[in-house]
Amino acid sequence: MEDIVLIGYFISLLILFVFGLHGFIMIFYHQKYRDVKHVPKNQIDTDSQVTIQLPLYNEIYVVERLINATCNIDYPKDKMEIQVLDDSTDETVDVVAKIVESKQKEGFDIHHIRRGSREGFKAGALKEGLKNAKGEYIAIFDADFIPHPDFLKKTLSFFTDDRVGMVQTRWEHLNGDYSILTKAQALALDGHFVIEQTVRNKAGFFINFNGTGGVWRKSCIEDAGNWHADTLTEDLDLSYRAQLKGWRFVFLKDFTSPAELPSEINALKAQQFRWTKGAIETSKKILPLIWKSKVPMRIKLQATFHLTNNLVFPFILLAAILNVPLIFVKNSGSHGAYFALMSVFVLAFISSFLFYLYSQKDIRADWRKKIVLFPLFMAGSMGFAVNNSRAVIEGLLSRKSEFVRTPKFKVENESDDWKKHRKYTNRKIGLSVYVELLMAIYCLIGIAASIYFLEIAALPFQILFFLGFAFVSITSIRHALAKG
Numbered sequence: 001m002e003d004i005v006l007i008g009y010f011i012s013l014l015i016l017f018v019f020g021l022h023g024f025i026m027i028f029y030h031q032k033y034r035d036v037k038h039v040p041k042n043q044i045d046t047d048s049q050v051t052i053q054l055p056l057y058n059e060i061y062v063v064e065r066l067i068n069a070t071c072n073i074d075y076p077k078d079k080m081e082i083q084v085l086d087d088s089t090d091e092t093v094d095v096v097a098k099i100v101e102s103k104q105k106e107g108f109d110i111h112h113i114r115r116g117s118r119e120g121f122k123a124g125a126l127k128e129g130l131k132n133a134k135g136e137y138i139a140i141f142d143a144d145f146i147p148h149p150d151f152l153k154k155t156l157s158f159f160t161d162d163r164v165g166m167v168q169t170r171w172e173h174l175n176g177d178y179s180i181l182t183k184a185q186a187l188a189l190d191g192h193f194v195i196e197q198t199v200r201n202k203a204g205f206f207i208n209f210n211g212t213g214g215v216w217r218k219s220c221i222e223d224a225g226n227w228h229a230d231t232l233t234e235d236l237d238l239s240y241r242a243q244l245k246g247w248r249f250v251f252l253k254d255f256t257s258p259a260e261l262p263s264e265i266n267a268l269k270a271q272q273f274r275w276t277k278g279a280i281e282t283s284k285k286i287l288p289l290i291w292k293s294k295v296p297m298r299i300k301l302q303a304t305f306h307l308t309n310n311l312v313f314p315f316i317l318l319a320a321i322l323n324v325p326l327i328f329v330k331n332s333g334s335h336g337a338y339f340a341l342m343s344v345f346v347l348a349f350i351s352s353f354l355f356y357l358y359s360q361k362d363i364r365a366d367w368r369k370k371i372v373l374f375p376l377f378m379a380g381s382m383g384f385a386v387n388n389s390r391a392v393i394e395g396l397l398s399r400k401s402e403f404v405r406t407p408k409f410k411v412e413n414e415s416d417d418w419k420k421h422r423k424y425t426n427r428k429i430g431l432s433v434y435v436e437l438l439m440a441i442y443c444l445i446g447i448a449a450s451i452y453f454l455e456i457a458a459l460p461f462q463i464l465f466f467l468g469f470a471f472v473s474i475t476s477i478r479h480a481l482a483k484g
Contacts, residue, residue: 005325006338012319013345019312020348022305023355026195030358033202038250040157048159050152051081051135051218055125057118058424059143060092061410062260067099069146071108074153081134082110085125087118090423109134120229121403122211127227135218142212144260144408146174151257155215158250165220165247166239168197169213172256174412175263181475182261184377185268187356187370189261194253194359196306201251205302206243211235213257220247231285232403233278240286240303244293253363263411263418265475266426271406272384273391276310280395283307313388320385320439320465323458324446331453352378375464383468386436419482429480436473440466 052070056063070082082103086096093114100112115128130138137156141147148154155167170193176186200207209216211234221227224242231237243249262268290303330339356374360367394401407424410416418425443466450458 002329002332002335005322005329006335008318009322009326010338010342012315012322013342013348015315016312016319017345017348019305019309020351022309023348023351026199027351027354027358029199029203030195033199036202038158038201038252041160044153044156044160046076046079046153048137048156049079049081049135050075050137050139050156050215051083051129051133052139052141053083053085053126053129053133054141054143055085055087055122055129056092056096056143057087057122057405058090058092059088059408060090060095060423062143062408063092063096064099065146065410066141066143067096067103067110070141071103071106071110072149073147073151074149077107077109080109080152082108083129083133084110084112085129086112086114087121087125120227122405123227123229123234126234127229130218130221130226133218137215138218138221139215140212141257142259144406145212146258147213148255148257152215154255155252158252159215159217161248163246163248164217164250165224165242166209166214166216167250167252168207168209169252169255169257170194170197171210171213172258174258174260175416176261178261178263178411178414178416180373180376181265181268182263183370183373184380185261187360187373187377188381190363190370191356191359193251194362195355197251198253200302200306201249205299206240206306207249207251208239208306209235209249213259217247220245223247231278231281232274232401233282236279236282236307237285240282240290240307244289244295260408260411262406263409264407264425264479265472266479267407267424269384269387269476270404270426272388274404274406276313276388276391277395277401279307279310280392281398284395284398310388310392313385313392316382317385317389320382320443320469323462323465324442324449327446327449327453327455327458330455330458349378376467379464379468380471381468382465383436383470383472386432386439386469387472390432425479427480429477433473433476433480436469436476440469440473443469 054066054070084096084100086093096112100110103110113129115125120127137159155169158164158167171189173186175182177183197207220242224238224245227234228237262271287304287307290300329335353374357371360370364370409418411418443462446462447466450462
């Protein structure tokens with residue numbers, strides 16, 4: 001039994017170690033290319049026809065904010081078409097119809113597009129809208145976004161290079177300081193955008209369209225095979241197919257698109273489940289194409305890391321389970337060399353810390369206040385291991401599931417209260433929540449055992465696992481039962 005625990009734990013940490021050390025590679029490229037700037041060849045001609053697509057599904061709280069912000073974009077009305085791709089099944093339909101009618105009277109070329117079904121979910125809606133889109137360029141915004149007025153003028157300039165097929169902007173956070181939950185999300189997303197997206201783009205690796213806050217060249221979408229609905233991350237899928245076709249993408253770190261972060265944990269869980277499962281589905285579909293392609297080996301390797309990094313979640317969960325018996329195995333006194341070797345895995349933790357440290361220093365004047373949240377972010381990542389491991393397993397087993405969109409509550413500052421908008425929240429307490437609660441109790445036993453055997457070095461990670469599972473499970477229950 002001891003051997004099973006030791007081997008299982010070693011494999012788990014080895015996987016986490018490999019993916020964790022990739023952060024050092026990102027930091028290396030970040031430093032190497034930090035002075036590289038994306039500069040458009042020329043300013044865009046505002047004679048270019050643009051279509052802005054706004055895919056919606058039951059977004060009564062934020063749809064007016066979205067449409068108003070879109071209509072405020074500084075671009076000639078006769079050159080800007082707006083498609084409200086509305087798959088809603090509630091009173092959002094009537095709200096959208098009234099807003100669209102009002103905007104049409106103001107002279108906007110705006111259309112309320114309804115389908116007979118939700119077939120293909122978001123991918124299906126985007127594809128349907130593309131059939132009649134007038135624009136040479138296609139901008140896309142999800143319901144929680146508020147585009148800046150100069151969005152099109154900033155992004156379209158880069159399409160003066162005929163090889164550019166997509167321009168993605170960095171997400172900014174309307175409610176990043178709303179709660180511990182949104183602060184942790186903001187830290188995680190900043191790491192993705194400021195380091196991962198920026199580094200990959202500058203170093204010539206493949207990046208992904210993030211589903212919103214970006215602009216496509218219409219011919220690029222069509223050349224890459226259009227939107228597919230066979231994964232839950234249609235944006236990631238199309239991005240790789242387009243770049244394999246030779247199209248170049250541009251990521252703008254210094255121009256942002258503000259958006260609302262999920263302020264309710266069960267909404268965040270649904271979002272994380274969709275992103276995680278969709279990435280696994282996409283990796284199964286796309287990786288064989290990448291390795292058969294003629295792109296350089298360094299791009300193939302980076303793409304593999306990019307598309308498979310969600311595989312860490314089952315190994316985080318396994319490490320949490322094996323952490324407790326490991327305390328007792330260590331105190332049997334017969335595996336000293338093994339535990340001495342295991343100490344090297346702390347480098348993965350250091351790599352992750354530096355990764356997020358550099359991301360905050362790059363964009364935040366108050367980065368010291370932000371990076372203090374790193375232990376809480378790590379604990380939260382561990383706490384999401386049950387939710388995201390299930391997503392990984394379902395993705396690997398090719399189990400199909402519905403595209404569950406993330407509800408938005410128009411929460412922009414501390415005075416806003418998401419609990420007043422309970423219409424779209426999940427009030428069910430699923431089985432995974434009870435598993436998370438049991439894991440919290442189990443990890444508490446690990447803390448007690450570490451203290452009893454004076455295994456002080458084991459305490460920090462035992463505590464992080466406990467705090468992560470306890471916070472995620474208890475907050476899930478609190479938010480599900482909260483009254484507005």
